[in-house]
Amino acid sequence: MIIAVDGPAASGKGTLAKRLAEHYGLSYLDSGALYRAVARDLLRAGARLEDRASAERAAHAIDPASLDDPALRGADMGKAASIVAQYPELRAVLLERQRIIAQTPPGAVLDGRDIGTVVCPDADIKLFVVASAKERARRRHEELQASGDTTSFEAVLDEIERRDARDRDRATAPLVRAPDAHLLDTTILDIEAAFRAAVDLIDAAMGPAGREA
Numbered sequence: 001m002i003i004a005v006d007g008p009a010a011s012g013k014g015t016l017a018k019r020l021a022e023h024y025g026l027s028y029l030d031s032g033a034l035y036r037a038v039a040r041d042l043l044r045a046g047a048r049l050e051d052r053a054s055a056e057r058a059a060h061a062i063d064p065a066s067l068d069d070p071a072l073r074g075a076d077m078g079k080a081a082s083i084v085a086q087y088p089e090l091r092a093v094l095l096e097r098q099r100i101i102a103q104t105p106p107g108a109v110l111d112g113r114d115i116g117t118v119v120c121p122d123a124d125i126k127l128f129v130v131a132s133a134k135e136r137a138r139r140r141h142e143e144l145q146a147s148g149d150t151t152s153f154e155a156v157l158d159e160i161e162r163r164d165a166r167d168r169d170r171a172t173a174p175l176v177r178a179p180d181a182h183l184l185d186t187t188i189l190d191i192e193a194a195f196r197a198a199v200d201l202i203d204a205a206m207g208p209a210g211r212e213a
Contacts, residue, residue, distance in 0.1 A: 001026060001107040002122075003202065004115035007129035008175060009078065009163050010136035012186045012194055016129060017111035019195045020202070024109070029101050031112030031119070032081060034094045036072040037062050039080035049083045052090070059093040075144060075151060075159060082163050088172040095119060113167055116178035125202050126181035129194075135187045136160050 003020060007013040014030055021028035038058045039049060047054040071077065084090055098119045102108050110119065116126035131139075137157035144151050167175035177183065182201045186194045 001124045002102050002120050003107075003109040004120050004123035004126045004178075004181070005109060005111040005129060006113055006116050006127070006175070006177070006181065007111075008113070008131075008136065008167065009160055010140040011129045011131045012139070012189075012191065013111045013127075013129040015191055016127075016186075016194055016198055017109045019191070020198060021109040023195075023199060024202075026106060027101060027104065027108040029098060029108055029110045030067070031094070031098055031110055031115065032078075033067040033072055034059075034062060034097065035081040035085045035090075036077050037067060037069070038090065038094075039077055039084050040069070040071060042084070043080065049080055052087050055084045055087055055090045056093060059090050062097075073143075073147075075140070075149065075156065079159060079163070082166045086166070086170045086172065091172055113175040114173035116181050117176060118173045121178070125205055126178050127184050127198060127201065128177040128181040129184045129186060131185065131187040133157065133160055133164065 001024065003024070003026065005013045005017040005020070018028055038055055041058040041061070042049060042051070042054055045054070095118070098110060102110055102120050112119065116123055116128070134157065137153060137160045140160065141151070141153045141156045144156065182205070184194065184197060184201065189197065
């Protein structure tokens with residue numbers, strides 16, 4: 001089974017996707033970590049984020065074991081990732097990696113921005129997770145404060161809105177809800193409520209036969 005979980009930054013899709021993977025006994029992939037890893041490796045090598053050839057090489061060389069690197073979670077790395085994520089040649093490399101993971105039994109939950117539209121258009125279940133920009137900025141700001149980052153709420157909100165614009169307006173695989181994706185608005189939901197709502201949506205869509213498989 002393949003579950004695609006898409007949505008904008010800080011909508012809660014990552015935490016939700018992990019919980020769903022555990023619940024259904026599936027593998028989990030944060031596709032954004034792949035792009036963050038490319039940005040990280042470029043910067044560590046002293047290359048520019050605008051260097052498309054180096055970005056493509058970095059995508060080929062990603063070490064899967066490094067995707068848990070705490071350095072990938074910072075706001076600056078997220079911004080850098082959204083820059084390299086615009087390059088079609090890089091996306092093509094990472095697309096293949098994501099599809100291999102998705103198609104490996106027993107299946108996977110993948111979260112990102114183009115899982116249901118590009119990476120796994122035939123996913124069994126698609127969720128599109130959203131929340132207001134202010135609520136997403138509040139969540140991200142709390143995460144940054146907990147890690148000792150002193151970035152202001154206003155700066156976080158500004159970057160959230162800029163990130164949304166980059167994701168929506170890029171020419172290749174823009175952030176858009178797939179026609180058959182179930183919409184889940186988490187603005188007023190905590191993770192437990194969002195998880196239960198997602199499970200209800202998935203179980204209803206799968207039907208009794210799918211739940212027993």
